[in-house]
Amino acid sequence: MTGEVFVQLKNICKSYDGAKDIIKNLNLEIKKGEFLTLLGPSGCGKTTTLRMIAGFEEPTQGGILIDGENVTNKSPHERCVNTVFQNYALFPHMNVFDNIAFGLKMKKVPKEEKKKRVQEMLEMVQLQGFEDRMPSQLSGGQMQRVAIARAVINRPKVLLLDEPLGALDLKLRKQMQIELKHLQRQLGITFIFVTHDQEEALTMSDRIVVMNKGVIEQLGTPEEIYENPKSKFVATFLGETNILEGSVVKIKEREVLLNLEEEKDIIRIPNLGYEMGEKFIVSVRPERIVLKNQPDEDDVYLKCKFKERIYIGAQIKTVFSLSNGKEIIVNESIVNSTGSHESDKDVYVTWKANHTVVIKE
Numbered sequence: 001m002t003g004e005v006f007v008q009l010k011n012i013c014k015s016y017d018g019a020k021d022i023i024k025n026l027n028l029e030i031k032k033g034e035f036l037t038l039l040g041p042s043g044c045g046k047t048t049t050l051r052m053i054a055g056f057e058e059p060t061q062g063g064i065l066i067d068g069e070n071v072t073n074k075s076p077h078e079r080c081v082n083t084v085f086q087n088y089a090l091f092p093h094m095n096v097f098d099n100i101a102f103g104l105k106m107k108k109v110p111k112e113e114k115k116k117r118v119q120e121m122l123e124m125v126q127l128q129g130f131e132d133r134m135p136s137q138l139s140g141g142q143m144q145r146v147a148i149a150r151a152v153i154n155r156p157k158v159l160l161l162d163e164p165l166g167a168l169d170l171k172l173r174k175q176m177q178i179e180l181k182h183l184q185r186q187l188g189i190t191f192i193f194v195t196h197d198q199e200e201a202l203t204m205s206d207r208i209v210v211m212n213k214g215v216i217e218q219l220g221t222p223e224e225i226y227e228n229p230k231s232k233f234v235a236t237f238l239g240e241t242n243i244l245e246g247s248v249v250k251i252k253e254r255e256v257l258l259n260l261e262e263e264k265d266i267i268r269i270p271n272l273g274y275e276m277g278e279k280f281i282v283s284v285r286p287e288r289i290v291l292k293n294q295p296d297e298d299d300v301y302l303k304c305k306f307k308e309r310i311y312i313g314a315q316i317k318t319v320f321s322l323s324n325g326k327e328i329i330v331n332e333s334i335v336n337s338t339g340s341h342e343s344d345k346d347v348y349v350t351w352k353a354n355h356t357v358v359i360k361e
């Protein structure tokens with residue numbers, strides 16, 4: 001990744017019916033060689049955004065630049081981009097070789113070069129020896145590898161991938177995530193990837209764009225988005241979290257006190273210029289919480305009672321409740337699990353102050 005801006009979306013609006021904007025004034029800069037993921041719930045406008053970059057849809061307003069060139073009104077084949085779809089879209093009557101070679105055939109590349117480049121692609125996606133097979137004789141993962149090989153053989157500058165792993169079973173999907181990421185590094189092509197699977201986005205991306213209802217909620221590295229969500233939507237969409245409501249009850253020079261849920265549950269946060277009574281949401285990840293019988297001095301803590309313990313393989317998920325009934329979820333690793341809890345005894349869920357994520361409502 002060079003840091004140089006390669007794809008630019010400027011003030012993009014898109015309406016299908018002339019009335020409602022599906023995409024609302026979207027601005028986005030994608031860097032050269034970057035693996036950028038558009039992540040969001042179904043219907044938030046990920047595919048529409050991707051299709052506008054590909055040239056299958058025209059923005060109602062705004063412009064798209066690729067490598068400095070305004071491509072807003074150009075057709076898909078006039079752009080140096082290629083797309084891989086979820087359903088592979090292989091030609092069923094052509095074998096693997098002809099499917100991969102299709103783009104070169106269109107460009108009338110000489111036979112010998114064509115053969116050499118298809119072999120390179122087969123090697124890259126680890127399908128040597130599969131050239132004569134028909135798509136119906138391939139597994140889902142193999143078909144998707146052929147689709148990727150076919151999409152990159154023409155050396156596009158940008159590869160657009162619309163939920164390309166969506167049809168694969170979980171194990172194969174995880175394996176392909178790693179393979180695809182390696183492939184992207186090896187090729188150095190800018191990848192713009194669409195998924196609604198947050199774990200997939202965290203695993204693969206250099207940066208993630210979290211979308212909601214046609215706008216960008218947050219843009220950042222996987223770590224920034226996960227550790228420092230800027231809205232309740234982002235905090236809850238990526239991974240599991242505990243959301244607590246609070247408001248400012250005291251302002252000091254360096255810190256402010258927030259009451260959380262209950263009058264008596266007070267936590268301290270750095271004073272970044274808040275006002276008395278100002279409302280907040282606090283997000284604490286379940287894996288950041290440590291259970292204690294007595295909190296330490298520098299802990300942030302809430303008193304609660306044990307409710308339920310759920311075994312989920314690699315972790316133990318324990319549910320506690322505050323006195324107002326609000327549930328707190330704690331994820332402990334099997335190794336650190338404190339074992340069973342008595343339901344009538346008070347216990348403290350504690351965490352370190354730097355793991356409190358304060359979100360302004």
Ligand SMILES: Nc1ncnc2c1ncn2[C@@H]1O[C@H](COP(=O)(O)OP(=O)(O)OP(=O)(O)O)[C@@H](O)[C@H]1O
Nearest residue numbers: 016017022040041042043044045046047048049196
């Ligand atoms: N060709 C179309 N005509 C009219 N409305 C459309 C069209 N394509 C998409 N939409 C609408 O635009 C909105 C955004 O759709 P889009 O496919 O971009 O979302 P998405 O985030 O990719 O969702 P998913 O994850 O379900 O694919 C949806 O409300 C959808 O119904």
